[in-house]
Amino acid sequence: MSKEERFAFLTEWYDSTAALQRRYQLMYYPKDGSVEMFDVKNQRTFLRRTVYDDIQQDDLFLGNRVTVFSRQLHLIEYADQYTANKLGIKKERTLAILKPDVVTKIGDFLELIYSSNLIVTKAKMSCLTCNQAADFYAEHQSKPFFNNLVQYVSSGPLVAMELMGTDAVSAWRRLLGPTDSPTRRESPQNVRSQMGAEGIKNVGHGSDSLAAAARELEFFFPSTVGLGPGNTARCTDCTCCIIKPHAMSEGLAGKILNSISKAGFEITALQMFHVERANAEEFLEVYKGVVTEYSCMVSELCSGPCMVLEIHGNDVPKRFREFCGPADPEIARHLYPTTLRALYGKTKVRNAVHCTDLPEDGVLEVKYFFTILDG
Structure with a gap:
């Protein structure tokens, strides 16, 4: 036997x-x-x-x-x-960057990544200074496009991700496609061909070897707390959205981000967190003694990686809360079938997303993650 x-x-x-x-x-x-x-x-x-x-x-x-x-x-x-x-065996980690021109399409990229059997284990929206961009691309310093590349990459927010999976280095580079246009046209089934990217505005970046991946991941996700590029949270006129661990593990993050963008909301900060239980209890303390699901909500929030978003705009806490829908997905499906929880929620605890309930708490909840936990 x-x-x-x-x-x-x-x-x-x-x-x-x-x-x-x-x-x-x-x-x-x-x-x-x-x-x-x-x-x-x-x-x-x-x-x-x-x-x-x-x-x-x-x-x-x-x-x-x-x-x-x-x-x-x-x-x-x-x-x-x-x-x-x-x-x-063959499990690798690689750095993937979405450059400034395509950051708003991050939902599409996450769906592509998950459909390719890669897992996003870390993610952060950052803005590089010119000096940081020059340091990251130091190997290209002698090339004629170097200055333009540095200016472009530091011209707006980008999203850096750690991808994990079988042959992740080559898998992500294969999804991106060749960097040069002639070669790209010969193999059109890649992101760069489909998005018509040219020159340095070529959608994204992928590490070209395991050694490069280790070095580049350390640049964006350093082992020493406080180093590396910061987040892009503005902490004004904002509300907090958390894509819950169950939704992350079910591969729903891309769909949720696309729904948020299509509804006209502006995502000004994004980062993945592993929330410790003590932090989950602290963050959700306002619900303690108020809702019977409090302890289950805490367990869900610290059950795996979550993705935290800063949503920016006028009167956004109220508008975004309405867009998320009632906490109970069953009620949401009956009354507001196009809301996030109606579309992606399972139960009152596993209801896809957390959103700020009280307008005055929007900035506080954003600061809790992007200032305190990312400090």
């Missing part, structure tokens, strides 16, 4: 009550979607094998965070060679 397949990871969980970093071995059984946890320090079973639908095999990669019964576990190592060989 063949042995049942099992994947094992070494994970860390910060116990805020004891102020300790605890380590567990997490086992995942793809046959029935069950999980098991082993306490590394105390050498005993912490969680017996239990079916747990909130984790999928696609969630299991180094660096990701998964939540198991309110514990947000950081996957730091493969716990055995089989898991490393099966899940780690």
